[in-house]
Amino acid sequence: MKITVQTATSFTVQAHSLTETQRLAQELAALAAPGDVIALRGDLGMGKSAFARAFIQARAGVSIEVPSPTFTLVQAYELPSGLISHFDLYRLRDASDAYELGLDDAFGGIILIEWPERLGDGLPRNPLVISFLPGATADGRAITLEGGASWAGRLDFLKLKF
Numbered sequence: 001m002k003i004t005v006q007t008a009t010s011f012t013v014q015a016h017s018l019t020e021t022q023r024l025a026q027e028l029a030a031l032a033a034p035g036d037v038i039a040l041r042g043d044l045g046m047g048k049s050a051f052a053r054a055f056i057q058a059r060a061g062v063s064i065e066v067p068s069p070t071f072t073l074v075q076a077y078e079l080p081s082g083l084i085s086h087f088d089l090y091r092l093r094d095a096s097d098a099y100e101l102g103l104d105d106a107f108g109g110i111i112l113i114e115w116p117e118r119l120g121d122g123l124p125r126n127p128l129v130i131s132f133l134p135g136a137t138a139d140g141r142a143i144t145l146e147g148g149a150s151w152a153g154r155l156d157f158l159k160l161k162f
């Protein structure tokens, strides 16, 4: 995996396969902490759920079942390292419904959100935004990570891995 674009607060890696996307998720999982909000953006089939699955399994340390929350909208995991809440807001009708789903309760833990656009202005502050775009081949993905001040140091460290 190579970094292709870089600014002070963001970088893009080219993942050539699912395995490479999973490795990125695992490296990020090692740097994440309770209170982090990670927004996963990109079209259907780009790998948001695959990324979330690898991230959650890495935090769990063992292979656990991580279903896509397409229909339930949220799946929560009480792990020894803390709570992870995985949202998929594709089917959300109204941004305020996200709070009925328990977005407030999830804040103390790590939050992964697919389709964060559905929240409109309600997206929690200081998220790490990860955007998935098609790459040069069918299994290629251009993955951009962009975070604010609370992510700068960790993104600098993460970059060194690729």
Ligand SMILES: Nc1ncnc2c1ncn2[C@@H]1O[C@H](COP(=O)(O)OP(=O)(O)O)[C@@H](O)[C@H]1O
Pocket (backbone or CB within 6 Å): 015, 016, 017, 018, 019, 020, 021, 042, 043, 044, 045, 046, 047, 048, 049, 050, 051, 068, 114, 138, 139, 140, 141
């Ligand atoms: N580099 C890659 N990164 C992520 N997924 C990939 C990659 N290459 C192929 N895939 C496949 O693309 C699909 C992604 O599906 P999914 O994670 O459910 O997407 P989304 O949640 O974005 O709709 C999976 O079938 C996965 O195996």
Ligand SMILES: [Mg+2]
Pocket (backbone or CB within 6 Å): 048, 049, 050, 068, 088, 114
């Ligand atoms: Mg998905």
